[in-house]
Amino acid sequence: MENNGKGEAFRNRPINIDETGNRKRILAKQPKGIWYIRRTVVAWICIAFLILAPILKINGNPLMLFDIANRKFSLFANIIWVQDTFILALIMLVIVICILLFTVVFGRLWCGWACPQTIFMEMIYRRVEYLFDGNLRSKRKNEEDALSRTFRLIGKHISFVLISVVITNIFVMWFTGPDKLLQIITSPISENQLGFIFMAGISLFYYLVYAFFREQICTFFCPYGRLQGVLLDSKSISVIYDYKRGEPRGAKNEGDCIDCAQCIAVCPTGIDIKDGSQFECINCTACIDECNIVMKKIKKPGNLIRFDSFHGIETGKRSIANARTYAYTAVLIILIFILAFTISKRSSIDISVIRMQGTMYQEIDSVTVSNIYNMKIINKTNMTKHISFKLEDMQGGKLEFSNDISNLEKEKTSQTVLMIKIPKQELKGKTTNLTIGVYEENILLSTATINFIGPQK
């Protein structure tokens, strides 16, 4: 692909690092245009979700909560316990497959539109920075005296610190819930020194990331960004420069690109999209808007830079919605449905019954044999359960518990010692398989299968 004779040497090091290995600070111009408006709307929907998800409740469950302390997660108001290993594994699998399929088809759409790093950087911190520094900072700096420049700098960094503290609290709320967070915030620091140090540390981390590291998080640290090289192919959709239409570039050349460098000025990662696909590009669309403004001024058709694929540019046929896009999207939707179905069908009660260590069978009398077990039962719902137990397919068997566990409090685990007594004539041999059913008002909630040991027949 044409890149104005630059060759591929620019790929030897990230754009924000100079020949001596020092950082080159990127001062991006504020974008404006329809894509920036769309991105702003999406970003504020994401921010609203981030704030409201742990606060909103459905059927008494938070919409989203990662309650690590109590080893349970609320995903779209469905409580998932650490014990739900199958569902957790399925969720991980679906997430990995979704990331892979989504990236193959839609490129780095996530990075530019939904990643918290980009949303906070571009929609909050950068906007605050524009507020203090103006869009073209160098102009303002030249006009003002040292004192007002210092005040402006202090004001900007105080705002950054305050925003970082707010973001930290929002993230902590995803792990504690709003009530616990409020309790942490309102209690004296002396009562919660560790928590205070933790939150201050996270706030400092956010401040450093957004005030100083910025695009380096995407280019150096983010593993997802690094995956792009292997996941994208010629049909993947990304922000791309139409070199067929744009070249040969320059005001006096016949290509539509006038080489004004506005697409570079607005790029938050400082790259030149005209050089082709680069790992620094987060698909933020700022260059699309900026180039469209230029195209309008020079009375040329817009979308010289646009969402398209390399294949689409080569063939001249835009290929955002093709058979592959539909097929991969269908697979994504099916996977999400399977996950939702599995979550909705899982048992509300988790029961585990394990033979008490070091015990064998006991002959109670000439006709009855007993075994002793440890039983653990978890109520995964947010309602008290009134339960009863039954030995399935075993008429003469009896269950005896060391304590009453018939009223299971919401989201609580109960333990008991269980003695099972079986008439000898119902035993199938040295080992008999038994099933214990857990019922609420004659509705079977869960079962546990165990081995019962008896004398040789």
Ligand code: SF4
């Ligand atoms: S903004 Fe458009 S016209 Fe200007 S250099 Fe970039 S691609 Fe070319």
Ligand code: SF4
């Ligand atoms: S090249 Fe364009 S889409 Fe990519 S990061 Fe820069 S401005 Fe955003």
